[in-house]
Amino acid sequence: MRTAKWRARFDRMHFLNKVRLIYSLIIMVPILLLECFVWFTSSNFIREQQMLEVRDSIERNFQDIQNQMEQCERSLLYLSSNTIMKEFLITEDNEYMKRLELSENVGPLVYNSLLSTRGFSKIQIFSEKHFGVSYDLFKNDSEVKDADWYKKTEETGKTLWWYGGEQFFITRCIKDPVTEKELGIIRIDLRREVLEDSFGMFLDMPLEISLLKEGEEFYHYTGTGEIQEAGYEKVMDMETSGWQIRYTVGREYFSAMLHPRIIISLFITMCLLACAWMLVNHSTKYLLNRLYRIIEEVKKVKDNNFEIEVDESSGDEIGELAESINRMLKKIRMLIDEVYKSELDKKNLELDLLQSKINPHFLYNNLSAINWIAIENGEDRIYQITTQMATFYRTALNRGVNVDRLEVEAENIKAYLNLQLYAHDDSFEVEYHIEEKVLDIRIPIFIMQPLVENAIEHGIDTLREEKGKISIRIFQDDDWLVISIWDNGKVLYREIGTTVMDRDSFGYGVRNVDKRIRLQCGESSGVEIRADESGTTSLIRLKKNAMII
Numbered sequence: 001m002r003t004a005k006w007r008a009r010f011d012r013m014h015f016l017n018k019v020r021l022i023y024s025l026i027i028m029v030p031i032l033l034l035e036c037f038v039w040f041t042s043s044n045f046i047r048e049q050q051m052l053e054v055r056d057s058i059e060r061n062f063q064d065i066q067n068q069m070e071q072c073e074r075s076l077l078y079l080s081s082n083t084i085m086k087e088f089l090i091t092e093d094n095e096y097m098k099r100l101e102l103s104e105n106v107g108p109l110v111y112n113s114l115l116s117t118r119g120f121s122k123i124q125i126f127s128e129k130h131f132g133v134s135y136d137l138f139k140n141d142s143e144v145k146d147a148d149w150y151k152k153t154e155e156t157g158k159t160l161w162w163y164g165g166e167q168f169f170i171t172r173c174i175k176d177p178v179t180e181k182e183l184g185i186i187r188i189d190l191r192r193e194v195l196e197d198s199f200g201m202f203l204d205m206p207l208e209i210s211l212l213k214e215g216e217e218f219y220h221y222t223g224t225g226e227i228q229e230a231g232y233e234k235v236m237d238m239e240t241s242g243w244q245i246r247y248t249v250g251r252e253y254f255s256a257m258l259h260p261r262i263i264i265s266l267f268i269t270m271c272l273l274a275c276a277w278m279l280v281n282h283s284t285k286y287l288l289n290r291l292y293r294i295i296e297e298v299k300k301v302k303d304n305n306f307e308i309e310v311d312e313s314s315g316d317e318i319g320e321l322a323e324s325i326n327r328m329l330k331k332i333r334m335l336i337d338e339v340y341k342s343e344l345d346k347k348n349l350e351l352d353l354l355q356s357k358i359n360p361h362f363l364y365n366n367l368s369a370i371n372w373i374a375i376e377n378g379e380d381r382i383y384q385i386t387t388q389m390a391t392f393y394r395t396a397l398n399r400g401v402n403v404d405r406l407e408v409e410a411e412n413i414k415a416y417l418n419l420q421l422y423a424h425d426d427s428f429e430v431e432y433h434i435e436e437k438v439l440d441i442r443i444p445i446f447i448m449q450p451l452v453e454n455a456i457e458h459g460i461d462t463l464r465e466e467k468g469k470i471s472i473r474i475f476q477d478d479d480w481l482v483i484s485i486w487d488n489g490k491v492l493y494r495e496i497g498t499t500v501m502d503r504d505s506f507g508y509g510v511r512n513v514d515k516r517i518r519l520q521c522g523e524s525s526g527v528e529i530r531a532d533e534s535g536t537t538s539l540i541r542l543k544k545n546a547m548i549i
Contacts (some may be wrong), residue, residue, distance in 0.1 A: 027276045033267040042262055047254050054232055055202055058247045062236050066197050068119050069240040072170060072190065073159050075117040079185055080174045084109060085125075089174060089183035094132050110137050120189040127149070127176070127184030141185065153185050161241035163211070163218050168192055188522065196221065196514045206250030213243050228252070230266070291320050298325060307333075389485045403520075406474065406481075407439040413448045413472070420456055428460045428468030435475045443542060444520050448472075450509030451538040459489025459536055469535075483540040493531035501529040510538075517542065 077172050079085060086331070088102040114120050126141040144150045150161050153171040162169050168190040174183045199209060202223050211219035231251030235244055304335035308329065310322040410432075417430050452470070466488070473484040492501070506514060506527070514527040521542050529537045 019288065024277065024280055027280065028273055031269060031272050031276065038265050039262060042265060046262070050254050051232065054205070054249050055234075056254070057205070058234055058236075061198055061247075062245065065195065065238060065245070065420060066238065068194060068198070069161075069238070072117060072119050072152065072188070073240060075113050075120065076159055076170055076172050076186065076188055079110065082109060086174060086176065086183060089125075089127055089129065090176065099131075107137070117476040119190050119194045120188055121187040124187045124189075125144070125184050126187065129184075136356060149187075150185060154182065157356070161243065166192075167194065167310055199223065206253050210246040210248070210522050211243050212246060215244075217246075255492040256453055257383070271472045290320075294322055294325065301329070384419070392489075401442060403442050404445050405439065406441045406443050409445055409448060410434060410439070411444060412446070413452055416452060420452075422457075424460070428470060429457075430470045430472070433471070433473040433475075438474060438476050438481060441481055441544065444516050446515065447513045448483060448485065450507075450513050451540070454487055454507065454510060455487035455489070455536065455538065458491055459487035462489050462491050481542040481544055483542075485540075486535055488535040490531075490533075490535065492529070492536045493533060496531055498532050499530070501531070503527075513540075 022431055030216045084102065084105050088099065088106045091099045091102060110123050114123050115126065123137060125138050126144055127138065128141055130140055131138040141150070149171055150162065153160055153173055159170060161170045162171065167460060169187055170190065171185055171187045174181055175181065185309045199221055206227055207223035208227050209221040210217045227248060228251035230248050231254045232249040233246065235246045237244055294310055297308050300308050310325050325331055414432070421430070460470065469488045471486040475482055503511070503514065510527060517540065518526050525541055525543045528541065530537055
C-alpha cells in the first residue's frame with residue numbers, strides 16, 4: 001500500500017523533476033554511503049582515542065592522589081616516631097619545667113610538618129596528660145575518648161584514614177619505644193581542596209568520583225554536571241587508606257558528533273552534494289530544453305491548431321519523437337475530415353429517426369379512436385383499457401428521453417398494473433405507498449416494469465389457495481431513493497430461502513435494469529432481490545448525488 005502511494009506520487013511529478021530525482025539518487029546516494037562509512041570509522045576512532053584519554057587521565061589522577069596520601073602518611077609517621085615528640089609526651093604533668101623546655105622543640109617540629117606537607121590543615125595530639133602549653137596542638141583525650149576513630153586507632157596502633165563531618169583526617173597511635181605503652185594519638189585534618197584540586201584535570205569531562213569503604217559510598221564528587229548514563233566506570237583500590245575510588249564518565253563524553261573531524265567531513269559532504277545538485281540541475285535543463293520546445297508546440301493543439309510543424313532536425317530520440325508527432329498530426333487532420341463527413345451522415349440518420357416517430361403517434365391516434373367508439377357504445381371496460389394503454393405507451397415512449405421525473409415512472413407502472421388487473425379479472429390486490437417529496441426526483445425511466453412483471457409471473461400467477469398481493473413503496477432514506485416491490489409469492493423462497501438472489505441469476509429484463517442503474521447512478525446503486533416466509537421483495541436503490549442525468 002505504501003509502495004503504491006509513493007509510486008502514484010512519483011507518477012504525478014513533472015518529468016524534469018523525475019529526471020532530477022533519479023540523477024540525484026544515482027550521484028548522491030554513493031556520496032552519502034561513503035560519508036556514512038567515513039563517519040562510522042571516524043566515530044569509532046575518536047571514541048577509542050577518547051577512551052584512551054579517559055583511562056590515562058584516571059590513572060594519572062589516581063597516582064597523584066596516592067602520592068599525596070603516601071606523603072601525608074610519611075609525615076604522620078615521622079611525627080609519631082619522633083624522639084622529641086615521644087619524650088615530650090612521656091613527661092609527667094608535675095615536671096613542668098622539663099615540659100616547657102621540650103615544648104620549645106616540639107612546637108617548631110609540628111608546625112614545620114604542617115607547613116611542609118601541602119595536604120595538612122590542622123594537627124592535634126591527644127593524650128591523658130594535662131598540657132599547659134601549646135594548647136592548640138596538645139589536648140587532653142577526655143573529650144574524644146569515646147569517639148569511634150579514637151577507639152579504633154587505640155586498637156590497631158596503625159595509621160587509619162577517616163572521613164566525617166565533611167572532613168578528611170588521618171590518625172595514628174604514638175607509643176613508648178621501650179614499654180610499647182600508648183603515649184597519645186595524633187590526628188591530622190586534611191585539606192579537602194588538595195583532593196578536589198586534583199580533580200581539576202577532569203573539568204572538560206562529565207565525571208563523578210566516589211570514595212567507597214567496604215562497598216559503601218561516603219564521599220561523592222560531581223564534575224561538570226550530573227551524569228544521566230554511565231559510559232565508562234572504573235573502581236581502583238587505594239592501598240594506603242584501604243578505601244576504593246570509583247570513576248564514572250558520562251556516555252555523552254564519548255559522542256563524536258561535534259568533533260572537528262566529523263564536522264569537517266560533514267561540511268565536505270554537503271559541499272559535494274551541493275555541487276552535484278547544481279550539475280544535475282543544469283545538465284537536465286540542457287538535455288530537456290528541446291523536449292520542452294516540442295511540448296510548447298504540442299500545447300497549441302489544445303487550441304485546435306492542427307497545422308503546426310514540429311522541428312525534427314535533430315537526429316537523436318527527440319528528433320524521432322518530433323517526427324512521430326508530425327505524422328500523428330497529419331493523421332488527425334485526415335480524421336477530422338472523416339468525422340466531418342460522418343456528421344453529415346448522422347444528420348441524415350436523425351432525419352430518418354424523426355420520420356420513424358410517426359409510428360407512436362399513429363398508435364396514439366388509433367387508441368383515441370377506439371376510446372371514442374367505446375364511449376359512444378357504452379363500453380366502459382373497453383374505454384378503461386384503452387385509456388390505461390394510452391397512458392402506458394405515452395409514459396413508456398416518453399418522447400425518446402432516458403431520464404424523467406419519478407412521477408412519470410409511477411404513472412407508467414400504475415397504468416401497467418391496471419392493465420394486468422383487467423387481464424387477471426382483479427384476482428390480486430395492489431397498494432401504493434409513495435412519498436410526495438420524491439416525485440420530482442429524476443430517475444432512469446422504465447426500471448420498475450420488469451420487476452413488477454416478475455412479481456406477477458413468478459409470484460402472483462403461482463398462487464392457488466390465497467389471493468395475490470403486490471405492494472409498491474417509494475421513499476427516501478438519507479441520500480438514497482428506495483423503490484420496493486413486494487409480492488406474496490413463495491416460489492423464490494422455496495428455491496433460495498432467506499438469502500439474497502445472486503445477480504447472475506437475474507433474468508434478461510432485470511439484468512438490463514440493474515446494469516442501466518449502475519451505469520447511471522454508480523456501482524453502489526442497483527437491484528437487489530430477496531425472499532422470506534412472507535414473499536419476495538425487489539429493491540431498487542438509487543444514490544441521489546451520484547445520478548448521471
